[in-house]
Amino acid sequence: MTIRAIEKAITSLNPQDLSEFRQWYMEFDAEAWDRQIEQDAASGAIDSLADEALRKHRAGETREL
Numbered sequence: 001m002t003i004r005a006i007e008k009a010i011t012s013l014n015p016q017d018l019s020e021f022r023q024w025y026m027e028f029d030a031e032a033w034d035r036q037i038e039q040d041a042a043s044g045a046i047d048s049l050a051d052e053a054l055r056k057h058r059a060g061e062t063r064e065l
Contacts, residue, residue, distance in 0.1 A: 040046045
């Protein structure tokens, strides 16, 4: 199936089906994002970002949310 065919199918959904699709896609996308973060963390790909964040926190350059 092509992206264009998927787009056409989505635009033809009735409001209830579109709402269900949105919910499904949000969950699907969140799970994909979580898997990517887990892979990046396991591979060390985000270590430098974590190190920088910790350095800034220790230096007092952060604030509480």
